[in-house]
Amino acid sequence: MIRFEQVSKRYPNGHKGLENLNFHIRTGEMVFITGHSGAGKSTLLKLIMCMERPSSGQVHVGGQDLRQLSSDDIPYLRRQIGVVFQNHQLLFDRTVFDNVALPLIINGTPRDEIGRRVRAALDKVGLLSKENVYPIALSGGEQQRVGIARAVVHKPALLLADEPTGNLDPALSAEIMELFEDFNRVGVTVLIASHDLSLIARLDHRMLTLGEGRLLHDGDQP
Numbered sequence: 001m002i003r004f005e006q007v008s009k010r011y012p013n014g015h016k017g018l019e020n021l022n023f024h025i026r027t028g029e030m031v032f033i034t035g036h037s038g039a040g041k042s043t044l045l046k047l048i049m050c051m052e053r054p055s056s057g058q059v060h061v062g063g064q065d066l067r068q069l070s071s072d073d074i075p076y077l078r079r080q081i082g083v084v085f086q087n088h089q090l091l092f093d094r095t096v097f098d099n100v101a102l103p104l105i106i107n108g109t110p111r112d113e114i115g116r117r118v119r120a121a122l123d124k125v126g127l128l129s130k131e132n133v134y135p136i137a138l139s140g141g142e143q144q145r146v147g148i149a150r151a152v153v154h155k156p157a158l159l160l161a162d163e164p165t166g167n168l169d170p171a172l173s174a175e176i177m178e179l180f181e182d183f184n185r186v187g188v189t190v191l192i193a194s195h196d197l198s199l200i201a202r203l204d205h206r207m208l209t210l211g212e213g214r215l216l217h218d219g220d221q222p
């Protein structure tokens, strides 16, 4: 599903994002990317989404060599991907329903299908009863669930999350990770960047550990 071959990323200001990264994530895996602040976790996710391009090396996503993607092709790549952010980036002047519907509206999904899909996604994250509520009236954990519903509403094969539990307490963080495990159980490939080692050490998944842009460790223990 995702293959990095000798991938390096240097930003225009000279900052080193990633250095000679090699790994392969198979379809259906759930993997954590961990490492200290500035280790390159977000850079790795941005390369998969084509938000950034590597300085050298090759990134393959879903069998496609991203070097061959033109900017016109990028929306098609992104349709295969759902993204969850730490600060969930919800629109506070729209209801929960409208927030979750956004990717479908952008994709041109037929109107009658939008309602069905949005409610299915809200049901999966346990927020079906909140579709008409505005995000301001939700707790931090509920807001993050809306962000997850929005990320999965178009049924992506790949789910990426960048510090999805960064603002949540340990109990809520564990619940959010269980949700990701639920999506993984039904076949979605899940990749989560997190520096919350105590939480991810309790979960039994592969861990890629980065340090200063390099892959320090690849395994099921920190």
Ligand SMILES: Nc1ncnc2c1ncn2[C@@H]1O[C@H](COP(=O)(O)OP(=O)(O)OP(=O)(O)O)[C@@H](O)[C@H]1O
Pocket (backbone or CB within 6 Å): 011, 012, 013, 015, 016, 017, 035, 036, 037, 038, 039, 040, 041, 042, 043, 044, 195
């Ligand atoms: N847009 C950018 N322009 C310049 N340098 C950048 C940019 N984005 C990241 N960097 C640099 O690349 C390196 C890796 O950053 P990255 O954000 O990928 O790390 P991270 O592990 O996600 O960190 P954090 O946990 O703090 O988000 C850092 O040195 C950072 O300063």
